[in-house]
Amino acid sequence: MRVVLIHGMGRTSVSLALLAARLRKAGHDTSSFGYFVTRDPLDVIADRFVGHVERHAAGEPFAIVGHSLGTVITRLALARLTGLSHLVMLAPPNQPPALARLLQHNPIFKALTRDAGQRLADAEGFYRALPAPQVPTLVVAGTGGPRFARSPWQGGANDGIVGEAETVLPGAERVEYVSVPAVHTLIMNSAEVTGHVLRFLA
Numbered sequence: 001m002r003v004v005l006i007h008g009m010g011r012t013s014v015s016l017a018l019l020a021a022r023l024r025k026a027g028h029d030t031s032s033f034g035y036f037v038t039r040d041p042l043d044v045i046a047d048r049f050v051g052h053v054e055r056h057a058a059g060e061p062f063a064i065v066g067h068s069l070g071t072v073i074t075r076l077a078l079a080r081l082t083g084l085s086h087l088v089m090l091a092p093p094n095q096p097p098a099l100a101r102l103l104q105h106n107p108i109f110k111a112l113t114r115d116a117g118q119r120l121a122d123a124e125g126f127y128r129a130l131p132a133p134q135v136p137t138l139v140v141a142g143t144g145g146p147r148f149a150r151s152p153w154q155g156g157a158n159d160g161i162v163g164e165a166e167t168v169l170p171g172a173e174r175v176e177y178v179s180v181p182a183v184h185t186l187i188m189n190s191a192e193v194t195g196h197v198l199r200f201l202a
Helices: 013-025 042-057 069-080 098-103 107-120 123-129 184-189 191-201
Strands: 002-006 029-033 062-067 084-090 137-142 175-180
Touching: 002 013, 002 042, 002 069, 013 029, 013 062, 013 184, 013 191, 029 042, 042 062, 042 069, 042 107, 062 069, 069 084, 069 107, 084 191, 098 107, 137 184, 137 191, 175 191, 184 191
Parallel strands: 002 029, 002 062, 062 084, 084 137, 137 175
Antiparallel strands: none
8 A cells, every 4th residue: 555654743754764664564655744843834734745645646545644743734634635545643632732732832832833833732723623534544542651640631641742532533433543552752663553553554
């Protein structure tokens, strides 16, 4: 299968290189899309992502494997992703993440995340308008983060950035949920995650 990978905020395509190599070893044709939230707003990134997918998929059915903000960008682009057959979401903030809401007005957070950070904290405007995927979707949540009562997740399972409950995808019917004992920034390198992805794509 043709598989397009899209990384999370503050990362590059290198962060998904190991997973991409494992997918290729299993026979999949992979392509990675890169972006910088400090350079472009989310809508512009979504436009560029659609162009990348069109060039890579060339009209054939394809899958997307996204990490974190990459899954949000994918949802922004859904209406234009003709041929999408499977979607994998790794540690996705499918609901406004508590951490983004907590840091929304922090000047350092605003400088590092720009438009993306502010929109992640916008529950009423941005998230309410995000479409839900209508294709088979695998949501993988990490549970390797700290669990203490005064954390942004109030003791709930999390990966250190996104709470497990925040990965739940409202409005989607064809969704499989799995949890793995991984942290947010390394979840894509987990052999267990690779196993779930390969099984799902097969």
